Amino acid sequence: MREALKAAGAIALKDLAVEWRTKTALVSSLAFAVLVLAILFFARDPTAIGVVDVAPGALWVTFTFAAMIGLNRAFLMERENRALDGILLAPVPSSAVFLGKVAANLVFVTTVEAVSLPLFVLFYDVPLWPRLPALALVIAMATFAFVVVGTLLSSMVVQTRFAELMLPLLLLPFLVPPVVGAVQITARLLAGRPLSEGEGWLRLLLAFDIVYFGLATLLFDDTIDK
Amino acid sequence: MTTRERAHAIARRGTVLSGVMLVALILVYVRALMFTPIERFQGPAQKIFYVHAPAAWSALLAFAITGILSILYLWLRDHRMDLAASASAEVGVAFSVVMLTTGPIWGKPIWGTWWTWDARLTSTLFIFLLFVGYLVMRGAVADPDTRARYSAVLGIMGLVLVPFIHATVFLFRTLHPDPILMKPDKPSLPGDMLVTLLFSFGVFTLLYVGFVTQRYALALLEDLRDEEAANRAVS
Numbered sequence: 001m002r003e004a005l006k007a008a009g010a011i012a013l014k015d016l017a018v019e020w021r022t023k024t025a026l027v028s029s030l031a032f033a034v035l036v037l038a039i040l041f042f043a044r045d046p047t048a049i050g051v052v053d054v055a056p057g058a059l060w061v062t063f064t065f066a067a068m069i070g071l072n073r074a075f076l077m078e079r080e081n082r083a084l085d086g087i088l089l090a091p092v093p094s095s096a097v098f099l100g101k102v103a104a105n106l107v108f109v110t111t112v113e114a115v116s117l118p119l120f121v122l123f124y125d126v127p128l129w130p131r132l133p134a135l136a137l138v139i140a141m142a143t144f145a146f147v148v149v150g151t152l153l154s155s156m157v158v159q160t161r162f163a164e165l166m167l168p169l170l171l172l173p174f175l176v177p178p179v180v181g182a183v184q185i186t187a188r189l190l191a192g193r194p195l196s197e198g199e200g201w202l203r204l205l206l207a208f209d210i211v212y213f214g215l216a217t218l219l220f221d222d223t224i225d226k
Numbered sequence: 227m228t229t230r231e232r233a234h235a236i237a238r239r240g241t242v243l244s245g246v247m248l249v250a251l252i253l254v255y256v257r258a259l260m261f262t263p264i265e266r267f268q269g270p271a272q273k274i275f276y277v278h279a280p281a282a283w284s285a286l287l288a289f290a291i292t293g294i295l296s297i298l299y300l301w302l303r304d305h306r307m308d309l310a311a312s313a314s315a316e317v318g319v320a321f322s323v324v325m326l327t328t329g330p331i332w333g334k335p336i337w338g339t340w341w342t343w344d345a346r347l348t349s350t351l352f353i354f355l356l357f358v359g360y361l362v363m364r365g366a367v368a369d370p371d372t373r374a375r376y377s378a379v380l381g382i383m384g385l386v387l388v389p390f391i392h393a394t395v396f397l398f399r400t401l402h403p404d405p406i407l408m409k410p411d412k413p414s415l416p417g418d419m420l421v422t423l424l425f426s427f428g429v430f431t432l433l434y435v436g437f438v439t440q441r442y443a444l445a446l447l448e449d450l451r452d453e454e455a456a457n458r459a460v461s
Contacts, residue, residue, distance in 0.1 A: 002258065020374055149383070152383075153378070153380075154228065156376045156379065156380075157363075158312075159362060159372065159376075160366035160367050160368065161366040161367075161368075162366055166359075166362070166363060166366060169359045169361060169362060169363075170356075170359045170380065172355075173352050173353075173355055173356040173359065173384075173391075174383065174387060176352055176390075176394055177387075177390040177391060177393070177394045180394050180398060181394065181397075184397075184398070198398050201397060202391055204390070204394065204397065207390075208390055211386060211390075212383075212386070215382070215383065215386060216383075217381045219300075219349075219382065220382070221373065221380055222300055222375045222378065223379055225372065
């Protein structure tokens with residue numbers, strides 16, 4: 001168990017080191033996030049719909065779209081020179097590889113979110129800071145949900161034709177429960193209502209996190225070519 | 227018996243069953259339109275129910291079977307499970323199209339709107355899209371073994387997603403009650419209507435079996451063709 005976690009940590013650090021040296025995916029995801037935030041701000045009639053009404057949806061559409069750009073990266077870079085074969089030769093269980101990839105993707109997506117959240121406050125002028133701890137919990141739960149499912153799907157998708165096109169098509173149906181839940185809670189938080197009002201949604205998010213984390217860890221073994 | 231002969235035998239059985247059921251489907255229409263009383267509140271629009279509900283049943287049955295066959299594939303590694311799962315998914319998508327087109331045609335006169343984000347409508351729409359993605363992905367993987375594993379993973383993930391989507395829409399609606407309160411559930415039906423409905427359910431279920439059998443036999447033959455082509459390329 002400890003060996004596996006160590007291996008997972010090594011894979012995550014390797015992925016992050018590669019990303020840190022090029023920053024290609026990070027910079028494109030961030031620029032993309034800013035673009036989506038800006039476009040969604042104008043995608044409404046300002047005389048009829050207040051900015052606070054579209055803000056929660058805009059935040060989550062931005063998060064998911066920006067994350068999707070980055071998620072393919074984890075396995076795309078292993079495809080070059082068949083680098084994944086090298087990793088799989090190491091005497092560690094394949095679930096350790098999955099955990100490492102999930103950890104690296106979590107750091108990546110959280111970084112994108114941490115940078116775009118202040119921009120969201122700046123652009124949409126919403127009273128977010130007093131609700132930050134509660135919001136951070138919701139962001140963590142929903143991000144975990146789509147990183148887990150996204151990492152599993154991207155490990156398959158990169159082996160197919162039209163990989164970039166395939167990930168959104170397969171991933172979006174799975175994002176319905178976590179993203180709808182996150183938007184609902186965010187809307188209540190921004191309206192100054194207590195977190196407990198979103199209790200049902202929090203339970204749904206938690207159940208989704210647990211079920212899909214277990215399922216994805218089990219199924220990952222079948223998505224890699226041995 | 228060679229694989230080819232076996233596949234042809236399966237295909238013949240599927241064709242016969244589908245043919246008989248298509249004739250039976252005509253009888254469903256005749257019975258529903260001419261020998262079943264008109265519903266008091268909904269009028270003739272209610273007739274579409276005899277096609278819509280059985281089509282929805284066949285579609286969901288198809289997707290459930292795809293999910294179960296996916297689990298069996300990963301367990302037994304039997305290539306035929308994968309072919310049957312994909313055949314079921316394809317037929318399920320076809321039945322979903324019937325369900326998703328007949329639904330709004332009924333909804334417009336009865337609910338006053340073509341579409342509403344009701345729990346059942348929303349979950350079936352997303353499951354339909356999920357299986358469209360499943361079929362698209364199958365087309366994008368060339369190696370049969372890889373394709374089978376990926377499809378099985380996606381099939382299982384999809385099976386687990388259904389209750390989550392349902393819970394999502396349920397929570398969404400209980401917090402924002404829809405102005406249209408009428409539910410798609412029917413009260414207990416009078417005898418004549420019930421017989422028509424059950425008859426239609428039977429026909430649609432066997433139609434599903436017939437279509438899947440045909441599609442499965444076709445998949446077996448496709449496999450055989452690819453194998454022969456590979457052998458020719460080697461020799």
